Amino acid sequence: MADSNFIDYVKFCSRSGAGGAGSAHFRREKHVPKGGPDGGDGGRGGHIILRGNAQLWTLLHLKYKKHVIAQNGKGGEGGRRKGKDGGDIILEVPLGTVAKDAETKEVRFEITEDGQEVILTRGGRGGLGNDHFKTSTNQAPHYAQPGEEGIEEWIILELKLLADVGLVGFPNAGKSTLLSSISAAKPEIGDYPFTTLVPNLGVVGYRDDRSFVMADIPGIIEGAAEGRGLGLRFLRHIERNSILLFMIPSDADSIKEQYHILLNELKEYNPELLDKRRILAISKSDMLDEELMEEMKSDVPEDVPYLFISSVSQHNLDKLKDLIYSAIMA
DSSP states (O other): OTTOSOOOEEEEEEEOOOOOOOOOOBOOBTTBTTOOBOOOOOOOOOOEEEEEOTTOOOSGGGTTOOEEEOOOOOOOBTTTBOOOOOOOEEEEEOTTEEEEETTTOOEEEEEOSTTOEEEEEOOOOOOOOGGGGOOSSOSSOOOOOOOOOOOEEEEEEEEOOOOSEEEEEOTTSSHHHHHHHHBSOOOOOOSSTTOOOSOEEEEEEOGGGOEEEEEEOOOOOTTGGGTOTTHHHHHHHHTTOSEEEEEEETTSSOHHHHHHHHHHHHHHHOGGGGGSEEEEEEEOOTTOOHHHHHHHGGGSOTTSOEEEOBTTTTBTHHHHHHHHHHHHHO
């Protein structure tokens, strides 16, 4: 993981700028001996802002930013001149980025649209100049408001991949092979568990120039919701998928049993995941004949549409795309 360019978690200190102090200035000109208060307001402190960028897919560029500090606002001046606002810091993030308070783990907001801007840490307000405090009984106030302090806080940014279809399955179920077969994505493929260590995205071409995005999530193992294997770290990526495509190899001891184990891990992590549409692909079926497939149908869950597929021989891949696209559009 240390060499990976896919970073989906960063923690940093976010410090907004302090507001500038208001000015306690008095107008002093020739022939105007008592010009009265004319102190200007202080400028506000700089904000820390998150902006969505559809061209980004990782938080790698923020990995080494441990402190993000905005400028302080400038103080007000005489002649009712307002101080300059502190410069904002804008952090561009991928779509699907969630901002959390590092101490309470409270979710602040989520960036889901290109160009969307949300203030993460608000800058302090500038103080009011003495011009605001004159009254009929106090026409020469010698005080002004100090600027508001900036905010310093620790923030966590987590990325949840935005994809139409999320591949769910045990390690070595053929998820990466499928993604490489029907999209231009080139995930690492091997015949050993946990070949996929980071999520991979692929755009799958469909009929009439239509397409959908598929995400290959690292394999789930029993106990993933409690932190075993790689599960907890990547289960959150499934939350943003419209459709869940379960993949179980045809040589599994029991298709039903594996399906229910996977379903239970999703339920333990977030029960709302069970509300998503589900499709089952029984992979590595190129060695099965029609008679064997017919026998295996008794071991297939009854509450989910399914297909026997083979990424190697391309068997039923077009039908699978039809099934997925229909589910997305439903």
